[in-house]
Every structure is written in C-alpha cells, then in structure tokens.
Amino acid sequence: MVAKIKALDPSVVNKIAAGEIIISPVNALKEMMENSIDAGCSSIDILVKDGGIKVLQITDNGSGIEKDDLPILCERFTTSKLSKFEDLGNIETYGFRGEALASISHISRVTVTTKTKNDQCAWKVSYSEGKMLGQPKPVAGRDGTVILVEDLFYNIPSRLRSLRSPSDEYSKILDVVGRYAVHSKDIGFSCKKMGDSNFTLTVRANLTIQERIRTVFGNNVSSHLIDYELPEIEDIGVKRIDGQVTDLNFQMKKSIQPIFFINNRLVTCDPLRRSLNQVFGTYLSKGFKAFIYLNILIDPQSVDVNVHPTKREVRFLNQDEIIEKINFHLNDELSKLNTSRTFKTSTLLTGQPVEVTVVSNSQNSNASRPVRSQSQLQQIKNKIYEHKLVRTDSSQSKITSFMKPPTERDTQTFNTANIPKKRLRSTFEESETVDIDDETVSSSTTTQVVEEISNDDNEVNDENSITGDGIITNGYKIVPRKRTSVDLTSILKLRENVDNTAHRELTNIFANLTFVGVVDEQKRLAAIQHDLKLFLVDYGAVSFELFYQIGLTDFANFGIIQLKTEDKKDLQLFEILSSIDIISKDEKSIMQIIQKFWEMKDMLKEYFSIEFSNDGDDLRTVELSSIPLLLKDYHPPMSKLSFFLFRLGTKVNWESEEECLSSILKQIALFYIPEIIEKMDTTDEMSEDLKIEYINKKNYINSSLENIIFPCVKRRLLAPSSLLKDVIEIANLPGLYKVFERC
Template sequence: MGKIRALDPSVVNKIAAGEIIISPVNALKEILENSIDAGATMLEILVRDGGIKLLQVSDNGCGIQLDDLPLLCERFATSKLTNFQDLENIATYGFRGEALASISHIARLSVTTKTNDEQCAYKVSYNEGKIVDKPKPVAGKNGTSIHVEDLFYNIPSRLRALKTPNEEFTRILDVVGRYGIHSKGIGFSCKKFGDSSYSITLKPDFTTIDRIRSIYGNNVATSIIGFEMDSNENLGLTKVSGYISTSNLNNKKSVQPIFFINDRLVTCDPLRRAIYNTYTNYLPKGTRPFIYLSINISPPSVDVNVHPTKREVRFLHQDEIIDEITTSINDQLSKLDTTRTFNRGVMMSKPLTDNSSTKYSQAATPTTTHPMNSSQTSQRRYENKLVRVDSSQAKITSFLKSSQYNSAEYISASQHIGKQSNTASDNNKDKATPIDLNDDVNITRSQSLQDESQSNTYSMLSKERVTVNLTSIESLRNQVDMSAHKELTEIFAGSNYIGIVDYYKRLLTIQFDLKLFLVDYGAICNELFYQIGLTDFANFGTIQLQTQDTEQLSIRNILKTLNLAETKIDEISSQLVEMKEMLWEYFSIEIIENESHVAFLKTIPLLLKGYTPSLSKLPLFIYRLGTIVNWNSEQECLDGILKQIALFYIPEIIMEVSSSSESPKGEKHSNTENAHKKEELSEKIEHVIYPCLKRRFLAPSSIVDDVIEIANLPGLYKVFERC
C-alpha cells in the first residue's frame, strides 16, 4: 500500500491559512484592502491584545449583498476576476478570494453588513469557511464591520511564535499609517480596546503632508519635499510620485520606505537599497531618509501573484526602472544640497528665563510625541513620562460647537447695543455666520453698556488689505520680535487647553508635555490682542453700534457714566473729534458729528471674529483714549491706542456672588445669570481666543511671571504612585 495520501481538507485549509495570515497585521491588511475596494471613506479599527483577542474593522463602504454572504468565506470565491487573464489588468487590492476564508479557519469570524438598498443590517458568523447560521437582521449603518476574535486559537504553535501584544499593535499601527498616507480621501482611526484616545486619527480631507505629520511627526513633515518623475513608455513606467526627505532630516532611527506599486503596499529591497545608497552622499552617517513613493507601471508588466501575503510583486525592466528613480532622486537632492541644518540638544531649565528671540511673522511649532515614530517605538515608555494628549487633535466637544467660530475675510455688520454685528479680517474663510440678538440696553449713569447674551451677524466687505509701511509700526513690530521668549512661545503653541479655574482672578490651566501650568489669561490676552492689532494694523473689521435712541451713543453720554466734570468731557470729545480721520483709517474707530457738532461713536474695531469685547468697558476705553494716549508723537500715539484697544478686549472679571448678594445699586444678582456669563466666557476662550493664541502668539519675556508650573507628571507619580 502506498504511503502518499491526500490530506484532509481541513488540514489543507489550515496550512493555506497559515501561509496567508502570518500574524494579526496580515489579517488587518487583507481586511483594510477589502474595505478600500468597497469604496469606503472612513475606516475605524479596534484592537485588543495586539489583534490576537480582537481585531475589528468597520467601514462605510458599499456593503455586501445578502445573496453573497454564503460565499463570503469560501476559498477562491471572489467578485474581482473571472479568469486568469484578468490578473493582467487587475485594479483592486483583492483578487484571490482567500483572505476571509483563511481568517475563518484560524479565528472566530463574524460579519455585520448593510447595503444602501437594504432596510437593515445583517450579521452572520463563519467557521472554517462555512456560514454558521442564517444571516440575522440587526441595527446597523451602511458599510461592513469585520469582527475577528481569538486569532490562531486552533494553532498553538503559531500563537506562541507571535510577538508581545504591544509589538503586534505597533506593527498594526505601522500598516495603518502606510495605507493612511497613500489613501487620499479616506479617513482612518485606530485605537486599543479600552483606551479613551486614538493612537491614529486621520480625517478624510487631510492632505498627504498632514497625514505624514500625524503619523511620523513634525520633524519628518518639515524635512520632506514632493517628488515626481516623468513617465517612460519604453519601460512601461507611467507615473512616479511621492515625498522624499531632504538632507536636513535628523532621524537616527530608520523609517522603512513606503512603496506602493500600482497602489499595492509592497516591499522592494532592490529599490530600497538603491535609494539608501543614493542618500549616503547627502545624509550624515547613521541617518536614514524618509521615502514614500507611489509607482504606477503598466499592468501587463506587473505580476501581483508571487507571494501569499501579496507583499511582493515582480515587474519587467526592474533594474532600469530602479535606475531611473534613483537618478531622478539624486538630481533633485543635488539641487537642494546648498545648506544643511543640524539640531543640537539644549537642556531646558525649569525657570522660564531664556530670552531667545522668535521671528514675529512666524508661529512656533511644538515637538509632539507620535505613536508611529520608529525612533520611539523601540524605547520603553514609562507611564510617569507618557504624554497622553496630542495638541494637534481636536476635542470631541469642538464638533458640537456652532460654525460661528470660523474665520471670514473682511466681514461687516450692525450692532444695536444689544443688537450687534461684527467685521473681521481673516483670510481663511469666505462665509459669514448669522446669529440673532434681541436685548436693547440704554447708556445712563445708573446702567452702563451691557452685552450679555449677545451673538453676531456677519456680512462681507469688498475691502482690499492695506499694506502699511509706517516706520513707527515696523519699529513696534521689531520690538515684539526682540522681546519674544522662545521657550514660552513653544509652550503656548504646543499646549492643550484645560479650563478656567478662577473667573475673578482670571486664571486658567493648560498642559504642555508632562507639565501643568497656571496662566493669567488677562495678561496673556492683553499681549495677544496687542499683537493682533500690530499685525492687522489699518485692516481691522468693524463692530457697528446702533440704538433706537441715537443720543445714547454720543461721546458725552458715554463719558457721563464715569461722573466726569463737564470740562473734562469736552476736552476728551474735542481731542477724539480732532483725530477722527486717523482713528477711522488706522483703527476702524468711526466718530461722526451731527449738525449741532455733537460727536457720536459709530464703530469700534473687531480684532477677532467670534469674540466681542465687553461693552461695559466702553466708557473707560473712550476716557483712556482721550487722556492717556500721547497724541504728539507718532509712534507713542499708535502704540498707546493699540494698548488701549488691547485692554478693552481683555475678558472682564466675573465676580463670585451668592443668590442673596446685592450690588451697590441694590440689584440682586442671579446665580443663573452668573453661571451663564461663566459658560459664555469659557466657550469664547476655549473655542475662539485660545486657538488663535496657539497659532499666532509670540509670548514676550514680560509675562514669564504670569505662567506658573503647578504640577508635573513625574512629581505626581512620586506622591500618588499612579496617574
């Protein structure tokens, strides 16, 4: 009797599955490719124990037809091709019909899917390629969710050969990051089971540079250039594009090159070695480049069916194509190799006393920790030194806010003192956000300007930006440059807003790196609005003031609320009327006179769309303009007006009152009203002022004492032994 026997089909299937699914990352790669083939624009990945206990991928693609579910996990059942010749022009990731079949033989697999035509989703489980039960109708959204549990539960030897869960999760992040960089228009999110934050978050509208920055960090993103190469029909090379690092990249740990050939993620060792050899002429010894290339070759010249995991392909004229690519890279690098930047380490002392200057026209960019940076994954991360938040990621609450916080270019509107609209000069958007307002408020000695519960209605102005060449303004801007504190500027640029802790003392908290800071937001806002005034000088928007009784807006009536002498009021009014043309041209402060030569305040400047200064401070603002500003010196005059505008824009103090407390006027203050003021101010600071501060604020050395470190993570661990 012969010794050769046919293997049992279950054994054959397990052997084949072991060739295709070597580790959790291979299963993820196959599922990701199926989701992309299905036209998904958002993929959500959940991982537990490195994908061994749980690997879940949900997408919003076209879904799977109900009639196709019985064949979903059958080996060699596919919708991608019908005959062998189709491989020559295959344009999808999948084509063999083995991925889900292999997973079902070595794991517990369930699928929930819904097409646009179905009224509900269907859930079904698979075992060894066969459907277990009939599809069950369940609630679900369009798309497919693949649920893989207990990977390799029936192959103990393979399970023992896997790396630690953390190492497997790192490999999963690497693959998600590579597909995320290449897949334009598709969003990705990936996190560990039980974690509150995502390890990777890529929005569908992210550019390739944004994706590289999110995955590999700002150090890589700022040291790369776009790369494109002409086609070569003789070699079947249709297009080569991507991003390559310059000689300024300082990255001791190598990031494996990202190669996509005909949109397939592959490894190509000959190409990698050739590119590394090219970079030896441009990078210091021991430094590796960052390479992302998308190579399109005529499909008949490419054989995609040469490796079980599809990680390799073969293509004609390989040596010639590699030579073309490396020559083009060398040509581009040689044009840029005129200067080189080397970073040197500097010990950051705890006191913020370094007065290093920062360029006024540029915002500082913080260095952040990214999960995919290969220079960090090999190092052990201690919990007491782990930064758990990313300043570049938005909070979930930001998606609940109105679009009123968006910017617009030259916007104008009307405001009843109680009915208000604003104008802003911000070049980011071209839409205005209308908001209604109802309360009318009178200006009298007993009742100053109020602006509770105000909202804004914006409209566009056809106004071109004015270029200012005044020597005095340039001098003031240079002073800001010279006084900038580099270390403190980087803290604000890379910080995370925590919240307000004291509305009376105007204190809030922020987190930067491992440290928690207490900040005097009154002092910070004063400097911020002064810098905005310098930057947008002569290009402010306007807040138009209107009331039913126009007499309320006369300079005289506004100043009467301060109990000033009549002679002083006349002096201030005359001074402002005399300088009204300059105030309007440079500061958008419009003062008009009626037939009786009575001066009225018509507009005040708008520095930041979405934020209106407290109108209760308007009388003091007018008074200080007329008495403190030195009108005889150009530079001192302009500087003084900008400082008064900045003071006017500082958020007002909110007193702590109880339900029974009374004001000097005998009016009872409501806890509800006070809480509303706090809530409104908190939203304005978090969603309007602080984002602007992170983008454009140059912290001066004068505010070092207004930023105090109150805690740090290593110190808290020493006390509490946990976070």
C-alpha cells in the first residue's frame, strides 16, 4: 500500500503560514511598524504605491540591525525578544514570534537597508522565501532601518484577487498608522503615496495626545475630548487605564472604530466596545456615535498575547470585572457632564444653523429626552422624501374586499368533462414542502365546518352553487366538536422541521404584504408589494406551502366537504380513475389503488377527512363520500379530483408512517392549488358560454387569491428558504424615481 499522508513541502508550509499572518498590505505594515517601535525609533516614514501592493516602504531611525544578524533575519522563529516560552508571561514588546519578516519574504520581494550606531556604513541585502540573496553590500545610510517590500502576494494570485482596490487598501493603511500615531508618544509618523509631493498624514513627535487626535481625526473630535483615567486596581490586575473620550456635545453619526491598546498592543475587544457603546447610548441622542481611545495596562502575567495569527486579539484574566469597572467609571464621568447640552438646529425662516444650549437642573436627566429651545415654536421633524414614502398599509383592507366576491355559482358553472385531460395533468406539479409554526395551532376546543355538496336540483341553494357534472351547493353546518390532540411523533417532527427551514426575511415579506393582483393565470404569477418593493410571486408554489402547513396544523381536525350526486356512479372510484388516460385501460392498476384505499379507509377518514363508502362487497362500487376542507369559503378545483386520487394511490409510501403522512398532506396541498387557466382570446369566434365560463373562472381565482388565500398567507405562512426562487423583486420605489423622477 502506498502511503497517502505525506509531509508538505517546506515552501508550501511557509506560504500557508504567511497567508495566515499577512492577510493584506496593512498587516505587513503593522508588523514592520511594531518592529520599528520596538527598535526605539522616534520617527517612522511610510511610502506606499498601489495601496502597498506594488511598493510598501517603512523607514525608521531606531537602533538598526547588526550585520551578523542579517543572514537569519527573515527565517521563521528567529527573534531577539524572548528565548523561552515562559518569557511570554512578561513580554512587553510588540514582536515575539519571529514570523513577521519571514512571512513577508515568502510572499514578496524584500530589501533591507540598516545601520547601527557602531557601524561605519549601512548594509543592504535582499531576501526571498526567508533566505538571504547574496552577501550584504555596504552603502551610505543613516542610523536605523529601511525595509522595502515589493510585489506583495506576487506568488499567491488568489490572495491578490481578494484584495480591494488600491485606494481602499491605502485607506486601511492610513487608519492603522493614525491609531499608532495617537498612542505612540514621542514618535513622529508620516505617510504618503509614491510620487506625491505632499504627505497624506504627518504627526510630529512632540505633539500631545489631544493634538495627535486632532491631526488624525480632525477638530470636530478633538474639540470635544475629555480625559479618562482609572487608577490601579490590584485585585483584578489592572495597573492603569487612561485615554480620551468625547463629551456629550459631540455630534457625529459616522462611527469611528474605538481605539483599544492593551499593554501597548492595538487590539479589538468586542465585549468592551459593546459595553462602552451602551453607556454612551444612554446619554447621546439617537444616531450619534462617540470617539473612544483607551490605553489599558494589565499585569503581563494576566494577558495571553499569543491567541491570534495577526495579534489583533488578546485574552486576559478578569475580563468581565475589568470591563465592568471601566463602564462604571465612564458612567460617573458622563453623568457629571449631563448638566448642560449643546444642540445644533436651524431657524424656521432662514434655515441657518444655530447652537442652542439647554441647561438641566438634574444631573441624572435623560439626554435622549426631546429638547426644545425657547426661540423655536415647533420641533422640526425629519422630512420623509417621496421616493421613500410607503403609500400602502398592509394592515388595512383594500376597497375591493368590500365588494361582493364572485360566488362559485358565477365561476364554476362548467362541466369538468369538458376540460382536456392534458390540462388536468398539468395542474399537478412537484413542489417542495415546509413545516408549520406551532403558533398557528388553534385552541384545544373549537368547531369543525362540515360542508355538504349536493347534485339535487330541488335542493340547490340559489345563493351559492356549482352546476355541471358534479353540481355542488354550499351549506355550512357548524358541528361542536372537541379538538383532537395530536401526539404522533412523525407529525410533531414534521412541524419542528418548519422552524429549521423558515426564512425570516421572506416570512416577514409575506406577513406584511399588500396584494396587487394576478399577473398571469396560466403561469400562476401574482404581484405583491412589501414596503418600497414590488415582487412577482408564483402563487402556485406559495399556495402549496400554505395548504401543506394548514394540513400539518389541523391534522386530524379538518372540516369535511361531503360529496353527493344523483347518479352514484359519478363518485365511484373506478369511474373516476378510469377517466385518466394513462390507466384507463389498466383495470388491474385501478383495482390495486382502490384496494389500498379501502384498506386504509379508517386512517384516511380519521386523520384526513377522506371518507370512502360501499353498499356491497364489490370494490368497483366503492364511492368517495368526502374530502377535507382546509380553508373556509375556498374549494379545491374539482377538475383535479381524478388526478388527486390517482397520485394519492401511486405516490404515497404506505409503509413508513412519517413519509406516508407527509406525502398525503403534499397531495392534498397540490389538490388545493388554484388550477391553471390557459389563455384564451375572447375576440376569437367562440361560443358565448365559453367566454362567460373563461371570464368567470379568472374572476373567481382573482377574488379567491385576494380575499381568501393571500390574507391567510399573511396570517399563517412560514416561508421556507425554498420559496426564494419563486419570489422575484421586479421594482422598487427609489429605483423608479431615478428613471421617471416621479411616482
């Protein structure tokens, strides 16, 4: 056997390690800048080309590098900062792993020029893949080190493609340089693009912290700074915490990422950031952000600096206690400032900005309370622009809902025998399922609707009827009946699956939709509005999910649609199934389906309100007596009854409980989907009856969708992720305004 596990080539290992440490040019700069600070420099100059990808050069006036150290300068795990693992407990320098320059040299071309105070000249040498190329050459130079990095990621094309534009990368470089410039006392920083005559950022070495913040972040921030200082707290290992934060008159909606230095390391600390923002949130007006700079010194033995490849995170003991102390002290400082506030507003007539100072007698007054100046007569409210104005309310009924909807007598006065078989088949399509939310389950005691359907002309209710082969009348009978409690594991599991597949945003769209109208009855497309957006939805797929979820919710508690005809043959399963072309001549298959129904008749009646009856012993005379009623005032298209029974007999796995119950509910949901109405040109020569039938069917589907199905969708549907493909945004109001400049 040939061994499958092999050691990686050292060059591959080094590239992988370099990719973990150097993610972008700003990471390379950060590592080199920290080395310069460790070298005791007082000046750092940075030169950048193409966002640091083509050229990234850093020059310092620190102690320099000894000539004898140059051969191993870019090798991995070579450092002057520590000699044993225990030294990490007392480390106070930025670098300690000896991986920064090594990683950079494996993904770029590095040139180092360095000179110590004792050297007579500077030494220049190049590196590639951690190795020194040739011997150091003597050159003229000043004390300190110049590191030139060229063609970053030249040998990792995938990383190069993942980088943002050069301007974005340069912005990141300026951000990290500015943060170190704020923190690093007595060190000057400068940064510019190659070829520019002026520096983008210049911070002199003799500036105070407030002046450094002004240089980096502007006067708006520096003019509102207050000192933050927390003395030593020995019991939790805190040596000192100081910094600068903005006062309560600072008004800026653009968020500035807090600057946290823990033991002089620039890190991100999300728990501390969130807690400080919460404190400021109780004082600042809504939408305004604070500027925060904190320098936290903790006992080195309580800090683990070796937890992240780029050193952007650290872990320290007593984190919760330290954050709590910082919060309490900040809250105390801000409460002292909460006696007067300055707000910028404008006059009603000229619109010119005016500063208004409001004084509060209570130090604990709530800063978020609306403040009105004496010179203003009313509060100026935010203007809602027309292109962002929602002009519909999903909670209000449309005026069409007050009109009398088309009744079944108006819409279904057609003979199902006249519908082509091909069209019958097309109404049944495979679709995915989603489960229901437990909140849709109704109370334990309820009433069940029993709907009787009769073909006796003498009993036809003129107010609501269906005529044709299967003439139907509506007569709702409310029968008091205690709700059946469902404890079947399979049903509970199917319900639970809904929560796992529900898509929150899509469910919210359906819960707050406004029905616009049917777009295409043949493709089953409808338009709905949510907020400022217009969506095109497949109402067939939406209806399937709705009726499947209703089936799970009301399992074993369905209403009943009772079927009655003058001629019993019309409801015999053998006659119904024989009308389907694909099995009309296969009597054996028909009898097998009927046999299976008869064996399962008790289960189908108890759980699904599907009832079969037989006056004799011959299975040919078995009749369909009732079908389930899922939604009041809406009936399944009876033209799909034959294929519903056919698929119920052939597509259900009767051996597995969960698959069986799920499949039956799917078939019922497919049965209830509004039928496809093929387009017809009413201007063509056709009988008047066909025109009326076609128009009535369209009106009925439009009315059912608007007044019955989609209102139920708003109340009950938990939209699964699978429905995303059936919902398409076709327009939004801001986009339309850009084109038409009006609504």
